[in-house]
Amino acid sequence: MSTAGKVIKCRAAIAWEANKPLVVEEIEVAPPKAHEIRIKICASGICHTDDHALGAHMAGMKYPTILGHEGSGIVESIGEGVTCVKPGDHVIPLCSPMCMKCKACVHPDSNFCIKNDVGKNVGLMLDKTSRFTCKGKMIHHFMTSSTFTEYTVVDEFAIVKIDPKAPMDQVCLIGCGFSTGYGTVLNTAKVKPGTTCAVFGLGGIGMSAVMGCKASGASRIIGIDINKRKFAKAKELGCTDCLDPNDCEKPIHEVIVEMTDGGVDYSFECIGNTDVMVSTILSSHYAYGSVNIIGVPDQHARMTVDPMYFLTGRIMNGAFLGDYKAKESFPSLVKDVICKKIDLDALVTHKVPLEKINTGFEYMRTGQCIRTVIEM
Structure with missing residues (x-):
């Protein structure tokens, strides 16, 4: 019927x-x-943005929803x-x-x-x-x-037709x-072959960014997360190195700068944490690093940065849906x-x-x- x-x-x-x-x-x-x-x-994926909404971290949320x-x-x-x-x-x-x-x-x-x-x-x-x-x-x-x-x-306007074999x-x-992480690498940062990348946060978006870095031909992809259980999957998807900041004697950005002779070419923040966003900036090369903010922060979160971070040549991008x-x-x-x-x-x-x-x-x-x- x-x-x-x-x-x-x-x-x-x-x-x-x-x-x-x-x-x-x-x-x-x-x-x-x-x-x-x-x-x-x-089918429906469960995304951190859903949890943001459930936790009232998004301005103007209406309930029930x-x-x-x-x-x-x-x-x-x-x-x-x-x-x-x-x-x-x-x-x-x-x-x-x-x-x-x-x-x-x-x-x-x-x-x-x-x-x-x-x-x-x-x-x-x-x-x-x-x-x-x-x-x-x-x-x-x-x-x-x-x-x-x-x-x-x-x-x-909120729908797209796809192949039924999918x-x-x-x-x-x-x-x-996936589109958020993968697309930010390809469309926003436009990662070039042979370059270095750092991906902060190895959840669904971060892992998708790792896949994008690999597809773009990056020669070194550093994954950063405090959950070591994710490292095996991250390396399977393309990470050449994985770091837990809690294991480092120095701030994580200093470790990455030393590893990459001045900082990575491209860095990606995939968590939504403003402190990590600053680390993402400082992990990129001061003269030409491309910083890409993907994670969605709490509605009240604010980030304070030194303008010199960018006056030396860094650029910072934000992207939605890659x-x-x-x-x-x-x-x-x-x-x-x-x-x-x-x-x-x-x-x-x-x-x-x-x-x-x-x-x-x-x-x-x-x-x-x-x-x-x-x-x-």
Whole structure:
């Protein structure tokens, strides 16, 4: 029986309030309105940004909400006027959507659409309403995607069609973690062959950055983390050296400067810690180092730096979603996964059902995983 045009009852993990475990509840998902799409979610990665939102570390967060922004799924139904997909198409919902019309979208050096909800956290569809209800209460959306649910609804500009041959439990990571780390190396820093790199933080984003450094032909890739359990995987993915700052007698940036004759060519901060961001700056070569900030800090965090860090020649970049214009670039990344050019399976260390989502969060918080994927 077709569900098009009808309310769907399904399960979702709801964040009823900040700093509380998610609760799997039965929710009602309304049909898509004009220029909206309802998706049956197949898989969703658990990202640190979800934990930031759950911990009220993101400004303006609204509760209750359905988190999750790293998903893959199949179009169940479409609203009037939708032309980019049809029911049955395999898709990735976009946490950083693109209207492809605004000044930011058409700019060659930007992928941050003016309609993006990142930083605003309105938590609603473009018409300022929600498609989720539970126990008669309206539930907010999250980052234009909300993937911790069996069904979600997104605006037409927040979706991209992908090859149906793609493994859904892997390509969901393209929705955020993988594209963020990998893309920052290729698109933002533009790492050159034969150069040196330092990657601070070996979680899902950091490991993806390591993969990007290797793909770019970097000759030396130094991974930094206080969790030594991650070092074997980091070396498997491309790290030539791994360092635990707690094992060093000197500040970690001094160790890296000595190892690389003045500092690395490219450094990447993949944690969201402002102290580590400063170390990332100082680990790069003072005359020409490229510093790349990827990690999302607490909303109240601030960083104080000496202007001389940059007056000598360093540059610092920030990037969201690896500077990929997702509508244009994600399908080709998916094809690279299908043809084995990119191994996303190496990043998926744990899989859990929706009922075990809080266990998945614990795996992430305690450093037991690279990426945990929820299979619906």
